[in-house]
Amino acid sequence: MAEVSADEAVFIGLAELPSGRYPDRPFMGDLVNVAVAAVRDAGLTVPDIDTILLIPCLHSPADQADLVFSRVVEELGLHGRAKSSYMVHSGGSTSDNTIRDAAGLIGTGRARNVLVLQAEKWGSAPVKEMVDMLTANGIPREWEKPTGLSFNAVGALIQRRYMHMSGSTPADMASVCVALRDWARLNPNAMYKDRALTVEQVLASKVVTDPLHAMECPMLADGAVGLVMTSAGNARRLGNDRFVRVAGSGGCVSHYSIGQEADLAVLGWATASVEAYEEAGWGPEDADVAEVYDSYAAVLTSGMEGLGLAPKGEAARMFAAGDFSPGGRLPVNTNGGLLSAGHTGVGGGTALLTEGVRQLLGRAGPDRQIDGATRAVCGGTGGTYMDSQVLLLEAGS
Amino acid sequence: MTDAGMEALTEPYYAALRRGELVVQHCKACGRNIMYPRHVCPFCYEADLSWTQVSGAGVLHSFAVQRTGPPTGFDDDLPYAVGVVKLDDGVQLLGRLWPDEDGEWDGYACDGRVEFRGATGAEIERRPVAWFRRST
Numbered sequence: 001m002a003e004v005s006a007d008e009a010v011f012i013g014l015a016e017l018p019s020g021r022y023p024d025r026p027f028m029g030d031l032v033n034v035a036v037a038a039v040r041d042a043g044l045t046v047p048d049i050d051t052i053l054l055i056p057c058l059h060s061p062a063d064q065a066d067l068v069f070s071r072v073v074e075e076l077g078l079h080g081r082a083k084s085s086y087m088v089h090s091g092g093s094t095s096d097n098t099i100r101d102a103a104g105l106i107g108t109g110r111a112r113n114v115l116v117l118q119a120e121k122w123g124s125a126p127v128k129e130m131v132d133m134l135t136a137n138g139i140p141r142e143w144e145k146p147t148g149l150s151f152n153a154v155g156a157l158i159q160r161r162y163m164h165m166s167g168s169t170p171a172d173m174a175s176v177c178v179a180l181r182d183w184a185r186l187n188p189n190a191m192y193k194d195r196a197l198t199v200e201q202v203l204a205s206k207v208v209t210d211p212l213h214a215m216e217c218p219m220l221a222d223g224a225v226g227l228v229m230t231s232a233g234n235a236r237r238l239g240n241d242r243f244v245r246v247a248g249s250g251g252c253v254s255h256y257s258i259g260q261e262a263d264l265a266v267l268g269w270a271t272a273s274v275e276a277y278e279e280a281g282w283g284p285e286d287a288d289v290a291e292v293y294d295s296y297a298a299v300l301t302s303g304m305e306g307l308g309l310a311p312k313g314e315a316a317r318m319f320a321a322g323d324f325s326p327g328g329r330l331p332v333n334t335n336g337g338l339l340s341a342g343h344t345g346v347g348g349g350t351a352l353l354t355e356g357v358r359q360l361l362g363r364a365g366p367d368r369q370i371d372g373a374t375r376a377v378c379g380g381t382g383g384t385y386m387d388s389q390v391l392l393l394e395a396g397s
Numbered sequence: 398m399t400d401a402g403m404e405a406l407t408e409p410y411y412a413a414l415r416r417g418e419l420v421v422q423h424c425k426a427c428g429r430n431i432m433y434p435r436h437v438c439p440f441c442y443e444a445d446l447s448w449t450q451v452s453g454a455g456v457l458h459s460f461a462v463q464r465t466g467p468p469t470g471f472d473d474d475l476p477y478a479v480g481v482v483k484l485d486d487g488v489q490l491l492g493r494l495w496p497d498e499d500g501e502w503d504g505y506a507c508d509g510r511v512e513f514r515g516a517t518g519a520e521i522e523r524r525p526v527a528w529f530r531r532s533t
Contacts, residue, residue: 128469131466131468160459161459
């Protein structure tokens with residue numbers, strides 16, 4: 001494990017609520033419950049938190065406004081104490097950008113204990129309304145909306161290009177979803193923890209947006225996550241002998257419009273990962289676990305190849321061979337990912353990042369903890385996969 | 398589809414589509430073609446922008462066929478295909494793809510040649526979109 005300097009930011013606690021459809025769980029209730037659980041998990045008390053960074057929700061502009069305007073601070077009794085509470089937003093890559101922000105605030109002494117909070121009610125919201133919201137926003141109204149571009153079509157454009165370039169078969173692509181389901185079956189918080197999945201079932205489901213079958217499209221879910229960061233010096237004073245640092249970070253914004261992406265099977269991953277591995281001083285071959293954005297199979301396989309976790313064009317076939325499944329060569333998306341743990345909106349990337357932290361803290365439970373995991377490659381992407389954001393995590397003491 | 402003040406960018410483009418033509422933006426300062434249309438040139442940052450008609454020939458980078466679950470307002474279009482086309486003129490865009498005679502898109506392939514063939518009449522009035530068909 002890495003020796004971490006006293007002023008460097010580290011993760012010391014986390015909490016998560018089950019993902020799925022939970023109409024009886026109110027939004028603000030989820031937020032404060034997961035906040036209190038995360039703070040306790042870190043060995044702190046709520047008044048120790050001086051900065052709250054909020055991951056946006058997408059189910060309701062009113063709830064989003066509550067986040068922006070510090071409702072959580074008041075709900076947690078931190079009014080008059082908290083230095084700042086604000087939202088970072090870049091869609092599915094928000095968690096990566098938020099953690100960079102938190103690490104910067106802590107590393108410069110401008111924050112002591114930072115609470116990162118996320119909750120989403122996508123699973124309980126009207127599906128058609130949510131899908132229309134996704135379709136109406138984040139694509140160019142003037143140039144692309146009139147084509148009838150759906151969000152699944154964005155995934156399908158990437159998947160078809162990936163299949164063309166790699167020669168991957170529909171069964172190879174379906175096997176990605178199956179591997180994620182196998183992981184989800186080990187995660188008590190996953191939406192599909194109780195339902196097995198086979199390649200045959202995926203391929204027998206109806207074609208929604210060719211080449212994507214229904215079971216290759218993510219299900220919208222409720223979910224909530226809290227993460228606590230502080231300096232390594234504080235962590236040691238609190239008696240922590242194991243925490244997680246950000247060893248490397250890199251990013252590349254490759255487009256806004258899907259129609260302007262130079263290569264739909266490449267995106268910005270390779271560019272983003274160069275800087276991240278250089279900073280970390282280690283490479284993809286050193287990773288013990290990977291947690292990479294997976295709202296569609298090809299989003300994940302493209303990401304893994306760009307991150308150097310699989311040879312170019314081979315990731316889907318390696319999924320089919322079981323390389324990334326439980327018991328395989330490299331554990332990938334050990335919480336089940338967005339495709340099987342549930343797509344909690346902006347929170348899908350946060351859940352993956354949280355799983356990376358959880359694995360390195362050694363707290364993923366007996367069924368899915370990767371023995372001796374000390375290095376995790378985490379990747380997030382937002383909008384129409386506009387950006388590729390990489391955080392390399394490392395266990396430290 | 399047009400926000401207030403955006404007509405200077407959208408109208409010349411839409412009007413060309415209604416005439417059955419495809420135009421792209423062109424920077425008079427640096428001479429490069431631009432898509433989608435911008436307020437300033439994203440290459441040289443000058444604002445001396447014009448329009449140029451293009452042949453519409455290019456390569457299909459990828460495409461998707463929407464069979465169910467379209468955005469609100471597109472149910473009557475099903476099934477339909479959208480594709481990213483890289484034009485020979487150095488720019489790319491998302492457009493619609495005409496089906497083959499059997500009503501399907503099996504003849505299309507990534508990296509296959511396509512060409513602009515605009516929609517006409519009520520269709521292009523309804524949806525200002527560039528349509529492409531595969532080159533034979």
